[in-house]
Amino acid sequence: xxxxxxxxxxxxxxxxxxxxxxxxxxxxxxxxxxxxxxxxxxxxxxxxxxxxxxxxxxxxxxxxxxxxxxxxxxxxxxxxxxxxxxxxxxxxxxxxxxxxxxxxxxxxxxxxxxxxxxxxxxxxxxxxxxxxxxxxxxxxxxxxxxxxxxxxxxxxxxxxxxxxxxxxxxxxxxxxxx
Numbered sequence: 001x002x003x004x005x006x007x008x009x010x011x012x013x014x015x016x017x018x019x020x021x022x023x024x025x026x027x028x029x030x031x032x033x034x035x036x037x038x039x040x041x042x043x044x045x046x047x048x049x050x051x052x053x054x055x056x057x058x059x060x061x062x063x064x065x066x067x068x069x070x071x072x073x074x075x076x077x078x079x080x081x082x083x084x085x086x087x088x089x090x091x092x093x094x095x096x097x098x099x100x101x102x103x104x105x106x107x108x109x110x111x112x113x114x115x116x117x118x119x120x121x122x123x124x125x126x127x128x129x130x131x132x133x134x135x136x137x138x139x140x141x142x143x144x145x146x147x148x149x150x151x152x153x154x155x156x157x158x159x160x161x162x163x164x165x166x167x168x169x170x171x172x173x174x175x176x177x178x
Contacts (some may be wrong), residue, residue: 002040003022005026005027005069005070005106006065006068006069008020008022008023008069009023009060009063009065009069009072010063010065012057013058013060013061013063018086020056020057020060023056023069024053025045026055027070027073028049030073031049031052031053031073031077032045032046032049032069034074034077034078035048035049035052035077035080035081038077038081039081039084044084047082048077048084049079051080052076052080053078055080056076060078067070084141098177118173119169122169122172122173125172126168127163129151129161130161130164130165130168133147133151133158133161133162133165134162134165135152136151137158137162141166144158144159144162145158
């Protein structure tokens with residue numbers, strides 16, 4: 001005679017592996033079939049059925065036996081399908097947001113590249129002394145005192161040159177904007 005599902009569920013909840021294997025063997029097709037109907041996809045149904053079976057030992061510990069085992073199992077399957085849909089919706093929203101973020105990032109990269117190209121072009125119109133100063137202070141991140149030592153001029157001269165560079169670059173940008 002077959003052992004009732006409810007007795008197997010109680011035994012499985014207490015760690016009886018044979019009872020658990022019997023329950024899964026008896027109900028796997030039911031789990032898979034309902035998962036397929038709920039997801040509409042064979043692949044998702046297979047994954048969902050496996051996930052349910054993997055989580056079933058822990059879930060059985062909460063089974064109180066107030067309803068038939070199959071009723072409880074149907075609820076577990078439906079809840080798992082709902083969870084899957086929520087995760088998929090979250091991933092979809094995140095992917096859409098990621099796409100917006102990536103578009104903004106690409107636009108920012110393009111803007112920076114354009115600005116760097118303009119700056120590189122504008123730098124060629126500066127005198128060699130001003131270019132050397134900018135290369136050391138901004139490019140090599142030297143202090144004005146360090147750049148002065150390298151170029152053999154005073155720190156004040158480096159400060160004046162940097163001010164002059166800013167003034168000339170602003171003038172070039174205004175001229176090009178006209």
